[in-house]
Amino acid sequence: MLKITLKKGYVGIPDKQRRVLQSFGLKKIGSTVLKKDDAAMNGMIRKVSHLIEVEKVDNK
Numbered sequence: 001m002l003k004i005t006l007k008k009g010y011v012g013i014p015d016k017q018r019r020v021l022q023s024f025g026l027k028k029i030g031s032t033v034l035k036k037d038d039a040a041m042n043g044m045i046r047k048v049s050h051l052i053e054v055e056k057v058d059n060k
Contacts, residue, residue, distance in 0.1 A: 003055040005032045020048050
């Protein structure tokens with residue numbers, strides 16, 4: 001599992017990146033979600049890596 005936290009806001013970012021953040025479910029700075037670690041998710045993370053912080057979490 002991946003723990004994804006929004007570190008920077010939506011102001012001034014392109015629409016494609018805005019849609020990626022919305023698909024993660026991140027709305028406010030500091031909001032966090034847990035997502036599966038797969039190829040599609042890694043591609044999305046790469047698109048907005050400058051706006052988020054990602055941690056690998058054990059699934060217990």
